[in-house]
Amino acid sequence: MTTTAFDEMTGFGGECRQGYEIVETWLRDTPVELLRQRRHEAELLFRRIGITFAVYGDAEGEERLIPFDIVPRIITNLEWERLAAGLRQRVTALNMFLKDVYSKGEIVKAGIVPEDLIYRNPCYRPEMQGITLPHDIWVSIAGIDIVRVDADTFYVLEDNARTPSGVSYMLENREVMLRLFPELCARHRIAPVENYADDLLATLKSMAPRTAAADPTVGLLTPGPFNSAYYEHSFLADKLGAELVEGSDLYVRENIVYMRTTEGPKRVDVIYRRLDDDFIDPLAFRPDSVLGVPGLMAAYRAGNVTLANAVGTGVADDKAVYSYMPEIIRFYTGKDAILSNVPTHRCREPDALKYVLDHLPELVVKEVDGSGGYGMLVGPKADKAKIETFRAKLKAHPEKFIAQPTLALSTCPTFVDEGVAPRHVDLRPYVLTGADGVRIVPGGLTRVALESGSLVVNSSQGGGTKDTWIVDVARTFAQQSQQQQQQQSAPRA
Amino acid sequence: MLSRTADSLFWLSRYVERAENTARIIDAAHRLAALPSSYGATGNEWESALAATGCLELFTEVYGEEATAESAVDFLAFSPANPSSIKNCLEIARFNARAVRTALTAEMWETINTAWLELKGYGLGELDLGRLSDFLRFVKRTSLAFDGSAYRTMLRNDAYWFSRLGVYIERADATARLLDVKYHVLLPPEAAVGGSLDYFQWSAILRAVSAQTSYHWVYRQSLKPWLVADLMILNPQMPRSLASCYENLTRYLDQIAQIYGRQGAAQRAARTAFTNLESTDIDTVIAGGLHEFLSTFVEENIRLTSLITDQYLL
Structure with a gap:
C-alpha cells in the first residue's frame, strides 16, 4: 500500500512535479548534517516559545512538542483554486444545513437525510430548535480535513464544525520556516498566512449582536491552562487582541454577558469559544461543569451575545452525517460537490454492514462521534484480536460506525532519522464565514505521520506537522485551456 | 483588564x-x-x-x-x-x-x-x-x-503596574523579615553585647540584599549596625529598603487610580505607610523597639495586599 502511494513531489515515482522543483534540488544539495542542525534549531525555537500541547492521560509528559518537519508541503496555486472553491461550497452548505435542521427540517422532509440521524444525534441540541441566529451563520470557523490520493483527486476526510484546532501551528510553522530558511522561502512565491488573525477578528466582529456597541468586544473562551490546546487559545487571543477569558471571568446579569475586569464589569458581545457545548453553561447543559458560565445560554437565546461556533453544530460534522454530504451539498446549492467524499459505508444500513463485516481487514472503521484518531480501526494494520473486538462492537451498535476503504494517502518528502523519506500527509485548511462573506487563508495545517507507512497523522498519536506552501506557478497552456473549458461548461445535472 | x-x-x-x-x-x-x-x-x-x-x-x-x-x-x-x-x-x-x-x-x-x-x-x-x-x-x-x-x-499600562505591585509587596516583606530575624545584632552601641563579633552578621545582611557597596557610598564609614538598619528601612535610594518599596507601591497604585479614575483604600494605605517611613528616623525606630516596628510593618504589608486584592484582583 505504501509503495503505491502518490508522492506530492514525484507523483507515482516519476519526475518532479510542478511547484517542487526548487525544493527537490535543495533536498538533494543540502548536506544531511545541515538539515539535522536546522531541525534541532527549529525544535529549540518551538520549545523556547512554548508551543506545546498536552496529551490526555499522559501524566509524565504533561506538555509535549508537536514534532515539526522542516520540509515544506507544496500545493500550487492552480490546485489551491479548486480546493478553495470546494471548501467554500462545502462550508456554505454546512451552514445552510444547520439552519434548516434547527428550523423547518426540509432536508429530512425531502427524505435525503434520515430523521433519527439528526434528531436522535447526541450532538443535536433541542435548545437550539427554532432559534434564528444573526446572519444565519452557525459555523464561523471550520477545519476541513482533506487527503489526496493522486494528482487530481482530493477527498474530504472529515468536517470539523465544532472547535477545530491547529491553526496556531499553521501560523507558527511559517514563522519558523521564514526564520530558518529565508533563502529557500524567498525563491518561491508563497501565499502569506499571517493575515489569518485579522480575518478571524473581522469575521467575529461581523457577527456581533445588533444590541452591541459599534466596536464590539470579542472574548476567547478557554477551558484553561490544563486544556490540550491552551497554547493555541492564548496565541490566538494575543493575535486577535481579544481577552482570553475562562468561565469564571464571565457572568450573566439580565441576559447580558459581562467580564470581570480591574475596572469593574465590561460587556462582552462576541465569544469565540473553544469549549464544547456540554460545558458552556451548567444551567443549560452539564450541571457539573465548572468551566462554563451560568446563564450564558439564556443570554445567547436572547440574542445579546454571539457564540462562535454556534451551539449544536456537532450535528453537522458527525461522521454518519458526513456520508450524506454530497447529497446535502446538492440539496442546498443545486450543484455537485466540487470536493468528493471518501466513499463511505454506513454501517447502519444492513447491506453495508454485511460488506464491512466481510472485509474488516482492508477497511478503516471509525466511530461516528469519535475524534483525534481515538476509537478507530485501521484494518490492514490491526491484529486479529483488535479486528474481532471491532466486529463485536459493530454487531452490537452498527449505527455508531462508518467504514471507509483504506486510502493510499499521498506522501510528502519528510526529514526523518534515516534521511529524507516519504511520509503520509493530510491537510486541514481553515474556512472562516462571517456576515460579510467567506474567507480562506491559502494554506492550512499539514499533518504528517512520522512513522514509516503509518496513516495516522493525529498529534495525539505521534503525528507531526509541516509548513504548507501555496506556491504561485505559471499556468501552462494546457491548464489554461482546461480552465476555460471548465468555466464554459454548465454544472453537471 | x-x-x-x-x-x-x-x-x-x-x-x-x-x-x-x-x-x-x-x-x-x-x-x-x-x-x-x-x-x-x-x-x-x-x-x-x-x-x-x-x-x-x-x-x-x-x-x-x-x-x-x-x-x-x-x-x-x-x-x-x-x-x-x-x-x-x-x-x-x-x-x-x-x-x-x-x-x-x-x-x-x-x-x-x-x-x-x-x-x-x-x-x-x-x-x-x-x-x-x-x-x-x-x-x-x-x-x-x-x-x-x-x-x-x-507597555506602561495597568498590566505593567500590577506586576510591579507584586515585586514591591514581596520585596518589602522579604527585607522586613530578613531584618527581623537579625534585629538583635542591629541594636545601637550601648545595647550591643557582641561588639565587633557581629560584624559578619551585618555584612551578611548587606550581602543578602546586594548592598555592601551601596552602604559605603551612602555612609562612607565602617559597618555600624544601626546604619545598616537605616539603609534597609529608611533610605529611599536603596532599592530594597522598605522606604523605596513603598515609594514605588505608592507611585504604581497612583498610576492605576489615575487611569481608572478612582482612588481607593489601597492607595490610602500605601500612602500612609510611605509617609510614616519618610517622617521618622532610625533613632526613633530603635527607641520604639526594632522588632515591634518590623513585625507591625509585615502585618501592614499583608493588609495592603488584601486591600489591593479586594479592590482589583477579584
Missing part, C-alpha cells in the same frame, strides 16, 4: 522576586555558616535563614529536627513540601505566566519558560557546593532577566 489577569501578573512577579530573595538568603547563610564560631557565627545560621524566609515552622513540622546545611538548602531550594521553595516559586511563576501569556511580552515569556525548562536539570541529591552556587546564580539571573525584560518591553 481581566481581574484574573491582573491577579496572575501580580503573583507571577511576586514569585519570581521571592525566588531571588530566597537564593540571596541561602547565599548569605552559607557564608556565615562557614565562619569559625569565634567570628560571630551565632548558633544555627540555617535556622535563621529558614526564619528569614518565613518557613521555619513548616520546616520543623516536616523534618522534626534542627536544620543542617543539607536539609535547609534542600527545603529552601528544591523541596516540593515547601510552597515557597525556589523550585516551587519558579513553577508557580511559570504556571501564572502561562495563564496570562497574552499579557506578557515574548521576552518575558521566553525568560520564564526557559528558566522552567532549565530548572529540571537541577534537583535533589548530594549537596555539591559548586552546583549549588551555579543554581543560585541561575535563579538570580532569571529574576534579573525577567525584571529587565518587563522593564524594557512591557
